[in-house]
Amino acid sequence: MITIAVGEADFDVAARLAELEAMGGGAVASFTGIVRGDGGLIALELEHYPAMTHEALTRLAEDAARRWPLLGIVLIHRVGRMAPGERIVFVGTASSHRAAALDACHFLIDWLKTEAPFWKKEHRADGSTWVEARTADDAARDRWIRD
Amino acid sequence: MAIDFVYFAWVREAIGHDAERLDPPADALTVAAVIDWLSGLSDGHKRAFFDRSRIRAAIDQVFAPLDAPVAGAREIAFFPPVTGG
Numbered sequence: 001m002i003t004i005a006v007g008e009a010d011f012d013v014a015a016r017l018a019e020l021e022a023m024g025g026g027a028v029a030s031f032t033g034i035v036r037g038d039g040g041l042i043a044l045e046l047e048h049y050p051a052m053t054h055e056a057l058t059r060l061a062e063d064a065a066r067r068w069p070l071l072g073i074v075l076i077h078r079v080g081r082m083a084p085g086e087r088i089v090f091v092g093t094a095s096s097h098r099a100a101a102l103d104a105c106h107f108l109i110d111w112l113k114t115e116a117p118f119w120k121k122e123h124r125a126d127g128s129t130w131v132e133a134r135t136a137d138d139a140a141r142d143r144w145i146r147d
Numbered sequence: 148m149a150i151d152f153v154y155f156a157w158v159r160e161a162i163g164h165d166a167e168r169l170d171p172p173a174d175a176l177t178v179a180a181v182i183d184w185l186s187g188l189s190d191g192h193k194r195a196f197f198d199r200s201r202i203r204a205a206i207d208q209v210f211a212p213l214d215a216p217v218a219g220a221r222e223i224a225f226f227p228p229v230t231g232g
Contacts, residue, residue, distance in 0.1 A: 047155055047156055049208070051153075052209075056208075077231060089231070109232060112231060112232050113229075113232035115210075116232075117155070118229055119155055119227060121156070130230075131230040133227070133228035133229065
């Protein structure tokens with residue numbers, strides 16, 4: 001079962017994990033991304049491409065479901081303005097075994113960073129800047145490309 | 148044939164609006180050729196598309212390389228490399 005959510009509202013990690021735990025497998029893995037406050041960050045603003053985002057995340061989840069024997073996938077991404085310390089993204093997976101749950105979770109966050117239409121803008125006291133894409137993120141994604 | 152163009156992040160800011168419906172010339176066959184044409188529309192468009200290496204595109208909500216054909220496209224999006232997660 002694939003659950004995708006994109007919106008401004010915060011989410012309840014415990015409730016999401018409980019849903020995954022109830023899917024009957026022996027393993028649940030998750031990743032939660034939090035807004036970092038480095039360099040005097042006041043707020044992070046997330047823009048997305050609403051007509052494309054849900055479909056892009058669904059394709060990612062379907063790809064993970066083809067690669068690993070998963071019972072459930074939850075992908076949540078917030079948009080709008082967030083303060084340091086707030087949750088921004090959640091990836092959760094349920095499987096019968098830990099390797100599938102952990103690997104699929106890692107795959108999903110690496111691919112989400114480079115394959116879903118989101119853009120971050122950082123607001124600081126001295127101005128605002130768009131975050132540049134990092135080649136390290138491309139390298140992390142490429143580790144999952146099979147020959 | 149009119150195409151809906153949509154812009155995000157600093158591409159949107161440089162152009163000054165987030166969407167416009169335009170009718171590119173018939174000889175603009177690829178995304179790159181459409182960019183060439185768009186660049187001539189205003190200073191903002193020119194600034195947005197100045198560095199092609201930093202431009203990504205999607206045709207009808209699917210990522211597309213700059214050499215992709217645009218025949219039949221209803222919506223073309225331009226934006227910087229994505230930075231979610």
